[in-house]
Amino acid sequence: MNNIELVYILKPDVSKQYHNEIDNKMEKSISENGGKIIDKEIWGLKDLAYPINKSKKGFYMFFQLNIDSRNLDNLNKLLNLEENVMRHLTIKVDEHEKLPSIMVEQKK
Amino acid sequence: MRNNNLSMNSRSKTCPLSGKDAPKIDYKNIKLLNRYITEKGKIMPSRITNVSFEKQKKLAQAIKRARFLSLLSYSEKKFEQR
Numbered sequence: 384m385n386n387i388e389l390v391y392i393l394k395p396d397v398s399k400q401y402h403n404e405i406d407n408k409m410e411k412s413i414s415e416n417g418g419k420i421i422d423k424e425i426w427g428l429k430d431l432a433y434p435i436n437k438s439k440k441g442f443y444m445f446f447q448l449n450i451d452s453r454n455l456d457n458l459n460k461l462l463n464l465e466e467n468v469m470r471h472l473t474i475k476v477d478e479h480e481k482l483p484s485i486m487v488e489q490k491k
Numbered sequence: 492m493r494n495n496n497l498s499m500n501s502r503s504k505t506c507p508l509s510g511k512d513a514p515k516i517d518y519k520n521i522k523l524l525n526r527y528i529t530e531k532g533k534i535m536p537s538r539i540t541n542v543s544f545e546k547q548k549k550l551a552q553a554i555k556r557a558r559f560l561s562l563l564s565y566s567e568k569k570f571e572q573r
Contacts, residue, residue: 390560432564441561472560485520 386479387448391462391471392441395428412461418450426486435469447479506543516549518556532566
């Protein structure tokens, strides 16, 4: 088991319904691969530093996972296939930091 | 000759990212990363910033991650980015 941080950026104009949908999909996929979500954070709609696919904003989501890194490929595949996910990044960390993260604190 | 001496002095400063109270290098901490990129968005060399070899590697990695997630621009420095 490894500690994994996951960030993905959704297109700014997707519906709330889709947010729930992808949430469920993610949870399902993670539990199928023998992992679990420790915590999650919504960074929300943010300005991008440069346009991606012609959109200037993106909806950021942040997850702290506990999952075997060998099973991470399945999760990446799922996110790759989603049309509304512009970018996603998974990284391995030694220890999960305490939330709220800097991203949310700076917003206030 | 005087100038030479000055640069020698500044070189002997210690690494700002090592030590007890040093901030943790993280791709989420954009305020910190902003300090170590140039106007054109390049990563600053450690000989100017006095960052240790170990930390410079981590810093570069963090900057690259932030760029990928569009938190930092590849080509310019953006001020007052929230």
